[in-house]
Structures are given as structure tokens and as C-alpha cells.
Amino acid sequence: MKQHEKSSLRYLLKHPVQLILSIIGVAIGVAVVISIDISSNSAMKAFELSMDGITGKTTHIIYGSPAGIPDSIFFFLKLNKKLNKIAPIVEKNIITQTNPPFTLNLLGVDIFAEKDFRDFIENADISAGEIYGKLLSVSNSVLVSHSFSEQTGKSIDDTLKVKHGGKYYILNVVGILKDRNNPKKYESLAITDISTAKQIFLMDSLLSRIDLIIDEKSKYDENQIAKILPENVQLTRSETRTKISTQMISAFNLNLTAMSLLALIVGMFLIYNTMTFSVVQRRRHIGLLRSLGITRREIFTTVLLESLAIGLIGTIIGIFLGILLGNYLLGLVTQSINDLYFVITVREIYISQETILKTVIIGILATVISALKPAYESTKTPPRLVVLRSFAESKYKRRRFAMILYGLGSISLSILIFAVSGKNVLFSFIGVLPLMIGFTFFTPAFVIFFSNIIKPFSKKAFGAIGAMAAKGLANSLSRIGIAISALAISLAAAIGVGTMVNSFRITVVNWLETRLQKDIYISVPTLISRFNDATIPEGLDTLLTKLPEIKNITLYRELRITEGNNMIHLIGSSFPEDPSTMYVFKEGNPNDIWQKLKQGEVMVTEPYSYRTNKGVGDSVEILTDRGLKKFRIAGVHYDYGSDIGLIFMEIETYRKFWDDRKLSGIGLFLKKDYDVQETINKIRNLMGTDQEIIIRSNKDLLNSSIEVFDRTFIVTNVLQILAIVVAFIGVLSALMSLQLERTKEIAIYRANGMTPGDIWKYLNLQTGIMGFIAGILSIPLGNILALVLIYVINKRSFGWTLQFSIIPELLIEAVIVGVISAILATIYPAYKMSRISPSLALREE
């Protein structure tokens, strides 16, 4: 190591507090990024593994309508067409009534068809013969995974109570599955005979799918099989199924990644802040090295190496922290996926080498990029020792108007990035960086302006010390400006995320209030909160129409279908007499949409339209029981229920194209003078206790929907808190550095008669004003950031148009947090400074 590098290293080590704070800042930023990556990846990995257990060696799958595929097709292929590698499957999720409860995928199989497809027979703890015997002879028999058995204590010959579609069933455990090479493979799987599954899932003559193995030995190839199939079923490759599911949550994962990057960006400001301070503080030191013959390039490299060291250590610590955090977030991410998309069970985190490598690169790159400017600034230090502070300060003051122009330039760059980034969320997110940097350029002008305004008030309230504190700000702009900017950026990040979440919430509540106009809603509990596919008992609608309280009844059927490679929700619904008050349309004429729906057209949600680029006049092509059919889009409406994309059609249209009379829900309008709660009780008594039915008032449904919404934003809130923690560390570091280097200045005050108490007051007052300025500065930036998150990031992730709402509480909170964190960060330096001996400080050169 060269001597000047050694000297830099020792300089950092001589300022351990600042060094540690910088490392912690990087570490938390990195930890947030890797934790999101780990939790999303773990969820996906668990999903892929469970898919592996379910699909086995299946190469192709035959699907029918979302309600199921008639088993006659299976018999036709097996018996008439003599396909030998073919397996019928009935599968759905069940919840076990165990402690803890588990959500398992109950796979109903034809045991004799299985040996070519799945390997559970050889991985069971009983012989193949016993499996055949017990699955066929023991009623409601089931094979469960080893890990399920271990965690619930359920073993062979035990009974297992499970719930599906609001009904309870008793199963008998007859065997335990364990794949020694891949213990997680069967984790969320339970296997039963197909007849048991049909009974539980009420699929008498229907199958969920037909699995096929098509290879060189097969009698027919893929195209030949496709041709012999009736037009209401579809042949797909098995990997497409996994792809469609993973694609469904890609926007969710992407948005989480983007949010995690916000913490990293705040972390980058922290590094920038630290490195700038370290360069500013060492101006004299660097000047000395320059006068001894160290070149600019050598200085530049040294500062970059310093940042690299901080980045590397921070990244390594961040990876470990991130693994811990990932473990915690995994539960929240899994919960959100379960609420929004599909059911997965994840118990262990999965850390891939790519994740680690990616994080190391991101961590180090972010650090080095942040240090580029301070490193460049350091090379501008003249090779002389007398760099007058006053000179530097007056230069900084003079440049404030030029800096406003730089700021505007930087903001323009960010607008340009938003404009050209199209639908690319991560590229759009890069635009946040110049936006934030642009704002920091306004700080000097604002500080001068504000300190002039506040000075008379500060003088009146705190006397001469008050005036000094306000004036001192404008005179130490070169350093104070950086600290204020860092604090403002951090607070703005908190305002931005908070405003986005709150705006989202307000939009959703408004939407729900518009949409939920019926008095009573009836449905069956489902595993996925945002997907209501369970069916209510047959005949309930007829029963309800006979009640004297009922003025009007709407029927509702929801199913999941695929359109191309996209999973979407199909909703068949009857609409009330005047539905126009329930829907707000983005495209289409609200006056004639209802008529068009009656004629067989459909309406789609905004996310669907955004993702597929389809609007009014375009068509959606979906597989119906009558074959592949096109439906014209009559309107695009705002909907915040699902980012997957929803297609609405009249229930009569649905029933015309699908042989499915089942219902997922019923909405009731009551006649005047009838009490909602009394009617709910009456319906409950009518229903009996055979099936668990959810009968909710308008208000209850609204509350439970909001509850789900809040739950899905817990991860975002955790990220927001972490961004604030990174920010606070940044502020702590900046202000501590700032105060600790003022030893001489403070000693002069002391020598001139200021008491330790005066010093204490002076420093706290000054940083309090700094915190206040940062808080005020963060308000416009925070709201602009929220606008970006809402109209760029969220829009491009999910396709939602959210109503931006300014949240006054958040703005007040930001100013208070700014003042408090600034004062907190000054307590230690103020204490140290107030005890400084004037003679000691002034004796030093």
C-alpha cells in the first residue's frame, strides 16, 4: 500500500464513528435489496418445487373450461385413441385443521396411471402394493409429506380434518412421502384417490386437467393430439403452466424490487454524503499531498478505493443482515402472494449464488457511483495548504444560482428518463436518482433565503445566540448544505412512499365505496382473498329471491382463465338496474356499455387494458366450452381489486358460452325499511351449518377488503421504515461530522465568553433550524416522488391509475422528524463541544 493510501485508510480509522455509520448505511441499503430478492426468490423456488412434485414427468397438459374438463375426454383419449401415458387429475387447495394449519394442494390421482408421471410411489414409506391397496380400499385416504407429518404430528392411521369451500372433511393418513434428494418437493402436497378428490371438490364428472407424456414412442405427436381434441379444450406444454403462474406475480415482484431500490438510493446519498464530508474535511490534508507531488489521478483513485472498502464491508454485512431480514419478509411476501395471486407454502429461505453476486455488484457499484463526485471534487483541491474557508464559502454562495440551473437540468434528465423508459419499471426507477440529485442543488439558495427569514424570529426568541445560529447556516453552506440535502432526501423518501401508500388506500376505499352498493354480500371462504372461485350452494339464489326483504339480486361467478400466456380473471355477473353508478369508465361510453354487455360484449379493467394494450373496440379471445371465442371490449373501467386483469361479462353471456351454472357470490339489495343485520341473521338461519358461508353487510365487506389491502402493504411499510433508518443514520453521520470538525470555531466562541450552556443552545438551535429547513425542503420533493411512484412506478408495474392525494399528516410528520432527528444527531457532538477547553482547541494550528 502506498503511503498516501495508508494515510487515507488511517484517516478513516481515526474517525470510527463516521466510518461505522457509513458502513451501516450501506449495509442496510444492501440488506433491503437482498432481503426482497431472497424472499421473492424463496417464494418462487418453493412454488417451482411444488410444481415439480405436481407435474412430475408430465410433458403436456389438457385444460378445459375453468370449471373443469369433462372426464369423457379422458376416456375418449385413453380408450378410443389408445393413449397409454395419460393421467386424469383433480386438484385444488385445502386447509388442514391442524396446529399450525397448512394449505395443501390435494392432488386426486388415478393411482394406476401414475407410475409414468410422478415418483411419489417410490418415495413413500410404505410399499407400492400398500399404496395401491390403501388408496383404493380406505375411504378418504391420503398421503402427506414428511415435513407436514413432522410439523403437525400427523402420522399413518391418524385422521386429518380439512376444509374446502366452507365445508369440512375427514381424511385418513395412509402414508408419508419423502424425497431424500429433494425434501421440499412434496412439502405442500397431499395425494389422494381421484374419486375422493372429486367428492370433496364437487367435480362429479369433471377433471381439473389431463396430464400427458408425449415422447418419441408416443402414438401421436403434439399436433396430432391437438387436432383430435374437441375445440373446447386446450393442449399446452407443462412448463407453460409454471411460466404463466410465475408471470402472474412478476409485476408484484418487480414493484417490490423497485421499492427496495429506494432504500438503496437513500443509502447512496448517505455514501455520497460521507465521502463528500471526508473530502471536505481533508481539503488541507489533500492539498498537502498534492504539494508533495501526488497527482490528481492518485487522489481520485484513493478516494474511490476508500469508498470501495466501505462498500465492500457494508455489502458483506448487508448480505448477512439481508438474510435475516429476508427470513422475516418471506412471511409477509408469501402472505401477499396468497392474498393476491395463488396459494404457496414457504418455510425456508432460498439464497442463490446469483442473488449474492447481484447484491455484491449492486452494493459496490452503488457505493462507487456515489463516491464519484466527491472523488472528482477531491482532485480539484489545489496543491496548497491555505485554502481559505471564507473563500470556499463565498464561492459556494455565489454559485447558488448556477446550482439552481444544474438542479433544473438534473430534473429535466429525470423527466427524460421517465419519458423514454416506456413500460420498463426498473429503468424508470433510475430516473428517481437525478430527480433527487436535482433537488439537492436547490438547497444553498433555499438555506440562504430561509436563514434570512428566520433570523429575526430566532433573534427575538433566543437573543444573540439565536441570531448567530441562523446566520451561521448561510456562512457554512459548503458543509451544512450537504447535511440538509441528505436529511431532506431521506424525509422525502418517507413522504413519497407514505403518500403513495395513502393515495393508493384512499383510491381503493373510494373505489370500494362506489362499487359496494349492495346491502348484503354472500360468498364462500376462499384461500386467495382477491380470487373468489369457491361456489355457494346450488339453489341459494332461488331461495333468496323468495324472501320478502329482497328487492333485487345480483349473481356473480369468478374464474381464472388463460389468455395466451397470461392468467386473467373472468367474471360473469348480473348487473343491477342502473349499474353506471358502480363503475367509473376510463374508456367507452357509460350510457351504452350496459346495452353492449347484454349483447355479449365485455368490459375489462384498467390493468388488463394497460398490460395487453387493448381498449374499446378490440377483442379478447378466450377458450370457452364452445371453443375459442372472441369478445369485443365495450368499456375499460377503473378497478383496484386485482392487477392480474379482469374481464367482465353478463352472467347470461357467461352461461351461454360455459356449461357452468355455479355461483361464486350473490349480492342483495334490500327493500326500504328492512334492517340489514336482521336480514343477515335470517339468511344465516336459513342456510344451516352444513357449509361455511360468509354473509356480510356492505360495511363489513368494505372493512375486510381494506384489511387485505393493508396487509399487502406491510412489506412496503417495512421498506419505508428501513429507508427512514438509513436516512437517520445518514443524518447522524453528516451532522456528527459537521459538528465535530467545528472544534476550533466553538473554541473561539468559548474563548470569547460563550458558556458551555450557550454552546449547547447554539448547536442545538442551529441543527434544529437545519432539520426544519430539511423538513420544509422535503415536502415538495416528497410529493413529487410520490407522484413518480404513483404515475410512473406503480402505473408501469400494475397499470393502475391512482388518485394522488396530499397527506398533511405526513408533511407535518416529516418536519417534526427532521427537527427531532437533527437534534438527536447533535446531542453527542453538542455535549462534546460544550466541554471543550478553549485553550486546547486554539493551541492547535
Place this chain on the structure above:
Amino acid sequence: MPNIIELINIHKSYKEGLSVYDVLKGININLTQGEIVILLGKSGSGKSTLLNLISGIDLPDKGDIIVDNLNITKLSEQNRTLFRRKKIGFIFQFFNLIPTLTVEENLLLPYELNYKNTNGFNKKAKELLDEVGMLSRLKSYPDILSGGEQQRIAIARALIHNPDIILADEPTGNLDYENGKAVINLLDNLVRKNNRTLIMATHSQEVIGIADRILQIKDGSIQPLNTNQ
């Protein structure tokens, strides 16, 4: 003796706000190898500016500075740094040792900048430190040394890489009489022994005893020394 430094019609001014201060107004000086020159002048007279110009730290507004037949005013910033690294040894009023490096490492800094092979460093450092009476403080950090001791180390640092020219800016300005005297004697001995050129800026006339030549800067130009001053 050939000239090692030629300053030809050097002008230098500084701007402060809208005002312009002419510090040097057409200075011409020639210095020969091995010469010890004292620059006298009041604070702010331009002594340090002149040293900065000779070392290539600053550039004149007008005029040429030829050092060892090289016009350094024509060099790029990078090349002026490399020139300074090789040819100049600096001694400052406030010592300016690097507090985060030991005495030995402070000496090694200019040495390793000039020599790829540092095998000869230990011997050279020990010799020099012995000569300045600081051999026992090889592993000490500068901040625990007295002012006089620090300046001795600074002298050793200025000489370690065998520069042709030593520039000393008020080297005794921060020392008491005894230490100041000792430092001047040390400089005199070492510079003469190694046949270096020394230019020392000072406003103290007590050091003029060692000078081969005394130059006084007044009103931006070199003026004859008024012995009554």
C-alpha cells in the same frame, strides 16, 4: 555555475470579488545550483506566491519559469505535479507532516513516489534522521512530537528523495528562538552538504546569516535589501 532557476518577467495577481491585487509585478531572478537564497518580505508581500510558482503549484499570469532548462509554465497540471514530485522538496511553516503516518512513513511517501525500488530507503532514512537528530522517533506519529522535532522531520522529508531544490516557507515561523536557530543550522548544513538549492521565504532577518544571497520582495518586485530594516 549554470542557472538552475530562471524567473523571467513574472506577474501574478489575485482576484477577490471585483478587486484585483497585483502580488508580483514583473519579477526576474536567476538562481544557480547550490545557492542558498533568502526571500525577505512582509506578510502578504508575495513570498509564498513566488515559492508556489517555482514549485509549479501555481502558474504566473505572465512570464516564464525555467527550472533545470524546463519551462514549467508550459507544462500540463499533471506534468507540473510530476516535476514537483521529482525536483522539489517543501518545508512549511506549520510542518505539515501527515498525522496519520509515522515519521518513517512520512519520509517514505515522497521517496516511493520517486523510486520504484524502495530498497535503499531504510538506509537513507536512517542517515537523514540521524543527521536531524530524530532517529529514535522513527516509529512515532508526528502529533506527539514538539514543534522543533516536527520541523526536523519535515526537513528530512524534503531531502529524502534528493530533490534539486528545497523550498522553505517560513520554516522557523512557528518555532521558538532556540529551535528556530537549530533548524536553520540543520538546513544550512544539509543543503550545503548535498549541494542543493535552497530558497527560503521568511520575514525574519535572523536567518540571513546562512544566505548566499538575499532578495527582498516589496510592492510586487525585487528590491535591494535595506539593511536598516
